[in-house]
Amino acid sequence: MSDWQSAPCAKKHKEFLQQVIAILMDSTFESVSRENPVLRWREPEHLQDIIKFKLQDQPQAQDSLLKAAAQIIKYSVKTGHPYFMNQLFSGLDPYGLAGQWLTDALNSSVYTYEVAPVLTLMEKTVITKLLSMFYKEDNGSSIGDGLFCPGGSFANGTAINLARFSYRRKSKSGKKIPSSNLVLFASEDAHYSILKWGNVCDVEVVLVKTDKYGRMDVSDLKIKILEEQKRGNYPFAVAATAGTTVLGAFDPLIEIADICQEFDMWLHVDAAWGGGLIFSKKHSGLLRGIQRADSILFNPHKLLAVPQQCSVLLTKHDTILKEAHSIHVPYLFQKDKFYPKDLDLGNKYLQCGRRPDVLKFWFMWQAKGTSGFEKHVDHLMTLSVLFKEEIKKREGFKLVTDSCFINVCFWFIPPSLRDQNSVCNYTKRLNEVAPRLKEKMTKRGSLMINYQPLHEKPNFFRFVIQNSGVDKQDILYVFDELENLGECL
Ligand SMILES: Cc1ncc(COP(=O)(O)O)c(C=O)c1O
Numbered sequence: 001m002s003d004w005q006s007a008p009c010a011k012k013h014k015e016f017l018q019q020v021i022a023i024l025m026d027s028t029f030e031s032v033s034r035e036n037p038v039l040r041w042r043e044p045e046h047l048q049d050i051i052k053f054k055l056q057d058q059p060q061a062q063d064s065l066l067k068a069a070a071q072i073i074k075y076s077v078k079t080g081h082p083y084f085m086n087q088l089f090s091g092l093d094p095y096g097l098a099g100q101w102l103t104d105a106l107n108s109s110v111y112t113y114e115v116a117p118v119l120t121l122m123e124k125t126v127i128t129k130l131l132s133m134f135y136k137e138d139n140g141s142s143i144g145d146g147l148f149c150p151g152g153s154f155a156n157g158t159a160i161n162l163a164r165f166s167y168r169r170k171s172k173s174g175k176k177i178p179s180s181n182l183v184l185f186a187s188e189d190a191h192y193s194i195l196k197w198g199n200v201c202d203v204e205v206v207l208v209k210t211d212k213y214g215r216m217d218v219s220d221l222k223i224k225i226l227e228e229q230k231r232g233n234y235p236f237a238v239a240a241t242a243g244t245t246v247l248g249a250f251d252p253l254i255e256i257a258d259i260c261q262e263f264d265m266w267l268h269v270d271a272a273w274g275g276g277l278i279f280s281k282k283h284s285g286l287l288r289g290i291q292r293a294d295s296i297l298f299n300p301h302k303l304l305a306v307p308q309q310c311s312v313l314l315t316k317h318d319t320i321l322k323e324a325h326s327i328h329v330p331y332l333f334q335k336d337k338f339y340p341k342d343l344d345l346g347n348k349y350l351q352c353g354r355r356p357d358v359l360k361f362w363f364m365w366q367a368k369g370t371s372g373f374e375k376h377v378d379h380l381m382t383l384s385v386l387f388k389e390e391i392k393k394r395e396g397f398k399l400v401t402d403s404c405f406i407n408v409c410f411w412f413i414p415p416s417l418r419d420q421n422s423v424c425n426y427t428k429r430l431n432e433v434a435p436r437l438k439e440k441m442t443k444r445g446s447l448m449i450n451y452q453p454l455h456e457k458p459n460f461f462r463f464v465i466q467n468s469g470v471d472k473q474d475i476l477y478v479f480d481e482l483e484n485l486g487e488c489l
Contacts, residue, residue, distance in 0.1 A: 003059050016062045023069050031078040032092055032469070037445030038084050039077045047075060077448065082470045083477070086448040088245065088273050091305035091467035095367035099360025100307045109353045110148075111332060111346025113339055119356040120343055123148065126358050126365070127312070130298070133278050135291050135316050145321050146314040147349060148357045152272035152299045153193035155313040156239065158350060159295040160184060160197050162315065163237035163266035165324040166294070170264070179203050183228045186239040187216035187251060188455075191270060194239050204233065213401050214249030216240060218256060225263055237266040242287055243274025243303075246454055246462055247400075248407025250274060253289030260292075269293040272311070274405060276303025279373040283381055286404060291316075300361050303380070303406070304373055305466045310357045321348040376468040380406055387463050387475050394479055396486075400460050408463040409454075412437065412482050414489035431458035433489055440485045447481050 008017070030036055042050065051071050060068075078084060080092025110116045110123060127146040135143050149155035164182060171177055179202040186194045188207040198205035206228065209220040225235045238260055240251040253269060260267040269290055275298030277283045278290075290296060295315045300306040315321065326347040333347045346352065365373070384406045391397040391410050396418060400409035414433060420426050434451035441447040451461045463478070 016066070019066055020069060023066065023073065027073045028092065028094075028097065031073070032080045032082065034082060034474075036078070036081075038081045038448050039442065039445050040075055041443045041445060042075060050075065080467070082467060082474045083447045083481075084467075085463060085465055085478070086450045088299075088302045088464060089305070089308055089466055091469065093305050093307070093364055095364045096305065096307045096360045099363030102363070103356055103359045106356070106359075108356050110356050110358075111344065111349070111352060111354060113343035113345075114337075116356065119359060120345055122362050123345060123356070123358045126362055127314070130312060131314055134275075134296055134298070134314055143318060144314060144316040145318055145348070146312055147321060148354070149297075149311045149313050150351070150355075150357075151309050152191070152270070152297055152302075152311050153196070155272070155297040155299075155311050156191065156193045156268070156270055157197035157200060158313055159239070159268040159297060159315075160194070160201055160203065160237065161350075162295055162320055162324055163268060164201060164203065166266055166317070166320065167234070167236040177234055181233050182236045183233045184237045184239060185221055185224060185235065187214075187241060187244070189214045189244045189247060189249060190239060190241050191245055191272065194270070203236075204228075210249070213403065214244050214247035216251040216256065218252055218259065221256065222259055225259070225265075235263055235265055237268060239268045239270055240293075241274075242269050242271035242290060243277075243405055243407075245273065246407065246452060247409060248273070248403045248405035248464075250286050250405070253287070253292065257289055257292035266294045267292060268295045268297070270297050272297050272299040273302050275299065276373070276377055279304070279370060280377040280381070281374065282378055303377060303466055304361075304364075305376070305468065306361045306364055310361050325350055379468045380465055383465060383470060383472070383475060384408055384463070386472060387478075390475060390479055394483075396483070397479070400454075400457060406464050406466075409460050410463065411458075411460045412486050414486045416489065427458050433486065434459035434461055436489055437461075437482065437486050441481065444485070446485075447478060449478065 051068065079090055084090050108116045108119055110119050113120045128142055131144045131146060132142040147158065149158060164179065167182065168177060182203045184198060184203050184205050185208050186205060187210050189210050195205050206224050208224055209217040211217055228235050238256055240253055240256045242250050242253065257267055271287065271290065274286060275296065277286055294317065295313060297313050299311045301308050301310040329347065333344050387408045388399065391399055391408065396413045398411045398413060400411065411430060412433060413430065417423055417426065417429055423429060431453065438451055449461055449463060451459050453459050
């Protein structure tokens with residue numbers, strides 16, 4: 001068996017694969033150790049010297065492939081490290097990782113039962129369970145349907161398409177309303193994918209004002225809907241957010257659902273970030289009203305720390321996914337199959353080939369139980385309160401808003417700027433602090449935490465965590481590190 005053949009041969013590949021597994025095993029534990037850096041920053045030119053990116057005409061020896069594997073790991077960011085707090089995903093869950101490895105070993109695609117029998121049943125089980133959690137029916141029965149999507153942005157786009165499909169189907173005139181006359185409303189703090197998908201679907205997206213906490217202003221929503229109606233346009237959907245990306249705000253879902261009912265509009269809730277709260281008895285109140293949504297986006301790869309990517313779109317409408325997406329595909333979804341046709345999940349999807357993202361989620365869920373996810377979420381919420389309390393105690397730290405979720409947005413004010421009245425161009429200089437600190441921490445490899453401006457506010461840091469291996473000492477470390485790095489700015 002030669003290396004150009006895509007099949008393993010025990011004699012040639014067993015030892016090689018064992019060595020790769022040994023590298024992976026070492027990296028799993030090294031990458032989360034507080035003794036090691038979050039990243040080893042190298043300038044791009046230097047990195048190109050270290051790792052030979054250029055593709056070769058001749059095959060490389062296994063030894064150099066093993067060396068490359070080790071280098072790739074060494075110079076990549078350790079997203080499972082406790083001091084990686086940069087994005088809305090982090091952590092390296094051992095069971096999630098095992099699920100991810102299983103997923104890759106199977107190299108499956110979940111479109112037909114014949115190709116993915118186990119994964120099909122697994123996907124149906126997880127979707128049904130999530131539907132019962134988000135759309136609680138009094139009689140305990142479950143409604144609706146759902147999809148695994150390649151990320152939250154794609155799920156938002158799918159929801160917009162479903163909303164448009166549903167609106168056009170209801171249209172009394174019988175004429176197809178042009179997309180450009182359809183108007184969708186989202187808050188100005190909603191995720192940017194909504195605007196992108198507005199472009200893709202050619203529907204107008206109107207941004208609604210937010211209050212000081214970043215929540216959608218419901219009176220502005222109503223005013224804007226009426227304005228669009230007066231212009232002869234068709235308000236067809238609202239995309240509310242449960243856990244905004246920067247401030248972690250929750251739009252008032254009950255009031256928004258009332259407005260959607262009044263104007264006969266589709267309600268989509270982007271709970272990509274906040275949706276994991278459904279697992280917590282203590283904190284799920286923040287999602288109050290979500291069961292009234294026509295569609296819900298929830299990313300287990302964010303708050304629940306399931307490995308990337310794991311994203312789910314749920315809808316309360318039992319048949320809409322099939323109605324909006326299915327077409328006759330005689331080579332894949334044959335009508336004369338020898339098993340029940342509804343086991344072929346692929347036809348309700350927009351994708352054809354599709355990774356079984358369910359596997360790692362199911363595996364984690366089995367390992368932790370629903371109660372384990374609850375403890376995980378509650379721990380993160382507790383740490384975030386601790387973080388807020390520490391900000392209030394320390395000189396030089398100032399909250400941007402008082403959030404009720406994980407996100408804690410704050411300014412670090414270096415000693416040179418603390419006497420605001422004696423500093424010229426105060427806002428401009430404050431704006432420069434976070435990017436400079438970010439550069440220092442990245443080059444030192446000591447911490448990764450994100451910053452951004454928002455509306456008129458100068459750059460500020462956003463603390464977020466999804467890694468429940470983080471503890472109180474780690475929180476104090478973040479403050480000490482920012483103080484150390486920033487004292488001379
Ligand atoms: C509120 C919200 N919605 C959607 C998304 C997009 O999710 P993804 O990164 O999986 O595309 C994000 C990403 O951070 C988000 O914060």
